[in-house]
Amino acid sequence: MALSRLLIEHFRNLTAVDLELDHGFNFLVGANGSGKTSLLEAIFYLGHGRSFKSAVTNRIISYEQPHFLLHGRIQEQQHQWSVGLQKLRQGNTIVKINGEDGNKIADLAHLLPMQIITPEGLTLLNGGPSYRRAFLDWGLFHHQSGFHTAWSNLHRLLKQRNAALFQTSNYQALKIWDMELVKLAHQVSQWRENYAEALRPEIEKTCAQFLPELEIQVSFHQGWEKEADYGDILMRNFERDKAIGYTLSGPQKADFRFKANGLPVEDVLSRGQLKLLMCALRLAQGEHLMAQKNRHCIFLIDDFASELDETKRGLLAERLQSSGSQVFVSAITHEQLTQMQPKKHRTFCVNNGNIMPV
Numbered sequence: 327m328a329l330s331r332l333l334i335e336h337f338r339n340l341t342a343v344d345l346e347l348d349h350g351f352n353f354l355v356g357a358n359g360s361g362k363t364s365l366l367e368a369i370f371y372l373g374h375g376r377s378f379k380s381a382v383t384n385r386i387i388s389y390e391q392p393h394f395l396l397h398g399r400i401q402e403q404q405h406q407w408s409v410g411l412q413k414l415r416q417g418n419t420i421v422k423i424n425g426e427d428g429n430k431i432a433d434l435a436h437l438l439p440m441q442i443i444t445p446e447g448l449t450l451l452n453g454g455p456s457y458r459r460a461f462l463d464w465g466l467f468h469h470q471s472g473f474h475t476a477w478s479n480l481h482r483l484l485k486q487r488n489a490a491l492f493q494t495s496n497y498q499a500l501k502i503w504d505m506e507l508v509k510l511a512h513q514v515s516q517w518r519e520n521y522a523e524a525l526r527p528e529i530e531k532t533c534a535q536f537l538p539e540l541e542i543q544v545s546f547h548q549g550w551e552k553e554a555d556y557g558d559i560l561m562r563n564f565e566r567d568k569a570i571g572y573t574l575s576g577p578q579k580a581d582f583r584f585k586a587n588g589l590p591v592e593d594v595l596s597r598g599q600l601k602l603l604m605c606a607l608r609l610a611q612g613e614h615l616m617a618q619k620n621r622h623c624i625f626l627i628d629d630f631a632s633e634l635d636e637t638k639r640g641l642l643a644e645r646l647q648s649s650g651s652q653v654f655v656s657a658i659t660h661e662q663l664t665q666m667q668p669k670k671h672r673t674f675c676v677n678n679g680n681i682m683p684v
């Protein structure tokens with residue numbers, strides 16, 4: 327799967343962009359503030375309906391413009407799709423697939439699996455558990471057909487339960503709701519655990535290549551005591567949950583933790599090692615999708631060179647090339663890309679919001 331063409335209107339400083347893209351590597355080279363990250367952000371937005379930088383979408387629309395517009399042509403083997411996303415300053419989002427209205431962001435996300443590697447992406451390792459849950463859930467979204475519905479229902483039920491905690495002093499009134507919640511919690515946790523286990527060999531293989539000096543251990547935590555029945559936990563903790571006003575234990579607290587030589591990676595790894603581990607995780611996940619579903623994901627790599635020495639840049643470049651995926655890489659100078667010599671590539675010069683093929 328690859329984006330063969332991309333049109334952007336009024337997205338940050340990208341006023342009008344129309345690019346024919348390579349199915350292999352696309353290099354974006356330009357000075358600070360020229361628009362490289364904005365281009366990656368636009369591609370990410372097309373595949374997620376949100377930004378990886380700003381929670382407030384109106385800040386992404388070019389100053390004084392009423393909307394932004396993204397349009398992409400996707401090619402996967404013999405198939406082709408035309409996808410569009412328009413975001414209005416008033417708040418509406420319009421998604422079109424092959425010219426038809428009424429599609430959801432999830433439909434776009436299914437068509438455009440992507441992995442992002444940015445300097446801020448270290449939160450996957452040193453941020454809260456929500457970043458690692460999102461990592462696992464990305465995989466389940468693409469691997470497990472019922473996951474998205476189960477996950478949405480689970481979140482809705484948890485919200486309702488938290489609201490109900492304020493209104494009742496008797497657990498029996500909640501029990502009927504908890505029965506459905508317990509079923510979904512066990513299902514989602516089982517899927518997460520299976521996925522984490524299936525991914526483990528890919529992670530270990532990539533870590534052995536990127537960080538041979540370390541022994542990386544991964545472990546999944548479901549969000550409540552191992553082996554315990556979630557229904558019992560909810561009943562037992564009713565008074566506590568009521569006192570704090572929300573459900574403390576459950577799949578909404580799950581985590582996927584990483585240790586290096588027995589210690590938490592965020593405490594002992596250097597920034598370069600953390601970046602390599604983050605890259606290893608994202609590559610492993612992309613390659614697992616390829617192995618299991620025969621689908622390539624797009625890799626978006628912002629500021630490729632930062633934190634990495636030449637050898638490590640070379641290693642990452644080699645793995646990206648052998649993945650056979652479409653890759654977008656930003657850099658400030660051409661020299662930072664010398665370790666990347668793919669056969670198929672296109673270089674774009676980014677200058678003050680203008681993007682020109684070199």
Ligand SMILES: Nc1ncnc2c1ncn2[C@@H]1O[C@H](COP(=O)(O)OP(=O)(O)OP(=O)(O)O)[C@@H](O)[C@H]1O
Pocket residue numbers: 337338339340356357358359360361362363364365384385386387388389658676
């Ligand atoms: N809503 C907006 N409308 C217009 N311009 C914007 C908007 N939001 C941000 N900008 C500007 O867009 C430019 C693009 O920044 P971007 O982060 O894409 O640069 P970059 O090339 O990745 O730089 P760096 O190498 O420093 O990371 C910046 O100059 C920023 O001030």
